[in-house]
Each structure stands twice: as structure tokens, then as C-alpha cells.
Amino acid sequence: MQTLIVYYSRSGSTRTMAIALAHGVGGTLRELVDANARTNLLTAAMAALFRRPARLFNPDYDVSGYDTVVIMTPIWVGNPTPAANTFLRTVNLTGKKVLIVALGESGENLATSSRLEQMARARGGQVLGVHHIHGLNSSGKAGPSATAEELQRVGEHLADLLREPQDHEV
Ligand SMILES: Cc1cc2nc3c(=O)[nH]c(=O)nc-3n(C[C@H](O)[C@H](O)[C@H](O)COP(=O)(O)O)c2cc1C
Secondary structure (H helix, E strand, C coil), X not given: CCEEEEECCCCCHHHHHHHHHHHHHCCEEEECEECCCCCCHHHHHHHHHCCCCCCEECCCCCCCCCCEEXXXXXXXXXXXXXXXXXXXXXXXXXXXXXXXXXXXXXXCCHHHHHHHHXXXXXXXXXXXXXXXXXXXCCCCCCCCCCCHHHHHHHHXXXXXXXXXXXXXXX
């Protein structure tokens, strides 16, 4: 099984988990680098809210060498990030198994999962599952942030799930 792990991370938590997942599954990491560093949280939030794309630095949409593609994004105001929007609107996922991982400060966000799932399906992907992971608490409203160790453990757990035979949802 050749696995590509595509992720965007502004403050590092998605990256920590992506690295642990890639290590656990023996996969290839590909970071989506937003040309806009998104230091202004208000404009970052607005871009996500209006489902804008991002201009990516050196984008690579070729997934032809992989049978499984993991797409990891933080949730911003109940939406995928602009970088994830760009990738998911461009990549051809036909014939690919797709696992979606969304990080947020709060628990499950069904609207976001359904949106991410629809986006991957619209590009031809066979969605194995959508996982919501507790990441960093940036607003101070949702309790403590996940620690680096917790994020690594979840990444390793997702790798275990991916290594199992996939005749069921992951
Ligand atoms: C602009 C902005 C909006 C956010 N909106 C949400 C949200 O609607 N729901 C949520 O659970 N977390 C939200 N978060 C928290 C992030 O999703 C969370 O901190 C995540 O772990 C960040 O990932 P990163 O460290 O890889 O950038 C938001 C963070 C930012 C910066």
C-alpha cells in the first residue's frame, strides 16, 4: 500500500500528527504551503468562512503513484482551510482511497466532515472515513490543547487503522 499524507498546518498540530502517521504507515508526507502565512486570524477566518482557495507555494497535485491519500486540515470557523480547499478542488482522486482528518479545538463537527467528504467524492475519491481530532485550543473556549504526545499517539493510531485490511470504514 502506497500512502500519501497531504496536510496543511498553520500552528503545527496537524504537522505533528501527520509526521507520526507517515512514520507509522511508511507513507510520503506532502505539506500544503499557503503563500499567505495567515498571521491575521480575522482574515484567515473570513477566507475559510467564504470557502476561498489559497495560493499554494510549489503545489503538487499528482497523486498517481499512491493508492491511498490522507488529507489533513485544521477546521477554521466550521470549514476546511483555504489550502485544503485548493487541493481538494484540483486533485484527481479517481480510484484512490481517501482518509480525511480534521483537527479542531472542539469535538466533532458534522457539517465540516460532510463538506470534506463531499469535496473528496466530487474529485472521484472513495472516502474510507473522516476523523475529527482534538487539536490546539486557540480561542481559550474549549479546554486544554492536545499535547504533542497525544497528537503523535492519534497519528500512530490512524496508521494502525490504515494498515488493517480495508473492507470497512476506517
Ligand atoms: C482562524 C481559526 C479558526 C478556527 N476555527 C475553529 C472552529 O471553527 N472549530 C474548531 O474546532 N477549531 C477551530 N480552530 C482551531 C484549530 O482548528 C485548531 O487549533 C487546530 O489544531 C489548528 O491546527 P494547526 O496547529 O495544524 O494549524 C480555529 C483556528 C483558527 C486559527
